[in-house]
Amino acid sequence: MLSRRVTLTDVAKKAGLSVSAASMILNGRPDTRLSQEAHDRVHAAAAELGYRPNVAARGLKTNKTQTIAFISDVVATTRFASGLIKGALSAAEAAGHVMMVLETGGEPKRETEAIGAALDRQVDGIVFAAMRARELFLPDMRIETPAVMLNATNSRFPHSVLPDEYRGGRAAIQVLMDAGFRDGIALLGQSEAKERELFRSATVAQRVAGIREAMADQDLEFVAEVSVWLWEPDEGYQATKRLLRQKNPPRAIVAMNDRLAFGAYQAAGELGVRIPEDLSIVSFDNDEIAAYLRPGLTTVALPHEAMGSRAVDLILHPEPATESLIPMPVVMRDSVR
Incomplete structure (x- = not known):
């Protein structure tokens, strides 16, 4: 039988504080006016009880799920452009976000299903990626979520990240x-x-x-x-x-x-x-x-990793619609005398 989920109320009770005080401390509010000892008690209680914040409930309050969808043709299942997803994952993790990876194989039906799955989960943004740089044709669906084209372009979504x-x-x-x-x-x-x-x-x-x-x-x-x-x-x-x-x-x-x-x-x-x-x-x-x-x-x-990172950064920190060109570094080895 599964044990009951530990709640914020449980943490507050164990720490001997109010729920609002415990919430401010766990959310990192800088102006709690509570003692260091109170902070230590709350964090110790959370660790001992195994408390994990309810992200879904927080999302209802903030209208943010801290989730980004990465929808690609074959980026995740081939080695040729894996740096795109590696860079995106690293940037999302650094920002405290989870990345939802959806692969479509470039098939219209699967693209429609992937976009629907992302929208149903109310992701904060969608990165549409292609293994080879190209114009990407997307299903005719209503997409109001912020979107960035990675290694691709699309007339509906002017934010794109490409190699220079x-x-x-x-x-x-x-x-x-x-x-x-x-x-x-x-x-x-x-x-x-x-x-x-x-x-x-x-x-x-x-x-x-x-x-x-x-x-x-x-x-x-x-x-x-x-x-x-x-x-x-x-x-x-x-x-x-x-x-x-x-x-x-x-x-x-x-x-x-x-x-x-x-x-x-x-x-x-x-x-x-x-x-x-x-x-x-x-x-x-x-x-x-x-x-x-x-x-x-x-x-x-x-520069695939830098491109992936830039795409996530544009989701998290929107800029005026633009084409971001990422420099291509020369890797000097020994094939030129």
Whole structure:
């Protein structure tokens, strides 16, 4: 048989104080005008009895449940963007909030159910997150709860948190400039000529713009641009093999993501091309495998943890509707000479 829940009245009775006095002390009121000894008695009584505040009852009084919903497509069930939820969880915990994690797989029916579940529990805010940065389409439901788009955009909810891909693209080129490269640079994963009419996403477009404008600022041109629609290791491997077998192979590669770079490593190793002595590689994302390659891959990181933390901060401390761009740090390893 379950024991009765310990109430505030029980704590006050054991401490020999009124319920209102015990409540002020346990809620941390700075102006209780009660002695330190009274404070100690209340906290000792609460600890001895195992008292836990009734969050639901408090929520009825304050109209706050200290709960934030994190609704995503596959962020929680894949490793590629787990930093988003890690950062959000840390920020929520630091603020004394609980996070309700709901995964939808990107399925409209499950999205509707997840939003309904969050609203039914009167969460203080909703973070809508996507594994890959994109425009996120949400069910046509009435949502009056504060909401922030994380690694995503949506016309109904103007608060969004995204990586600063434009400056990230510029940073990748700067890495090669600092290493003394002025020619012999190839772009792996995107081609201006072949993709002029194609659209991947707004964030990819910003990454490409940063790369190309940084090159133009230095009056430089790529010696080769290889369009690859699927940014996966095998495509990177095949494309890099073709590049390295040319009469004048590139001396440096800017890979559009780390998975393409993994394939480039395989191709270089198979052809006896040394990294970084013969071929330097800089990439994007900072996939966890990048640190385990030999030599380690220099990459411009997606700041997922900082993004998750920022999204929760916007829920807890609302600001005028805006797009928050989080800097992408360069992670220097050993793939650039």
